[in-house]
Amino acid sequence: MSQAIEGIDPTVPPSGPGCVECEAARGWWVHLRRCAQCGHVGCCDSSPAQHASRHFAETGHPFMRSFEPDEDWFWDYRSNEMFGEGPELAPPQHHPRTQTTPGPAERVPGDWQNHIHTD
Secondary structure, eight states, X not given: OOSOOTTOOTTOOOSOSSOHHHHHHTOOBSSEEEETTTOOEEEOTTSSSOHHHHHHHHHOOOEEEEOSTXXXXXXXXXXXXXXXXXXOOSSOOSSOTTSOSSBOGGGSOTTGXXXXXXX
């Protein structure tokens, strides 16, 4: 995947260090995903609100990349397939290492495991 790929813009930085919608609603997330086309950071499908998948449903932007430290895989929503190689995206490559998972720590309920999606 070293050539230009429709649906991936490597020049666009991420929207911020956390899920855009969860931040606005003072919510929390399990893991973060970054849209490879527009930089929108949303929460993963294990998270209560599943904003990354909602972003795909609303925009049709087909690729996302993990926004977790030490993870560099991409996901293609159209084929439901993960792939490990892709273009280097604009920095930062992940949320701050000091940010907890799940996070942010001050908003994660003590019984957070009871609120996640496991399928």
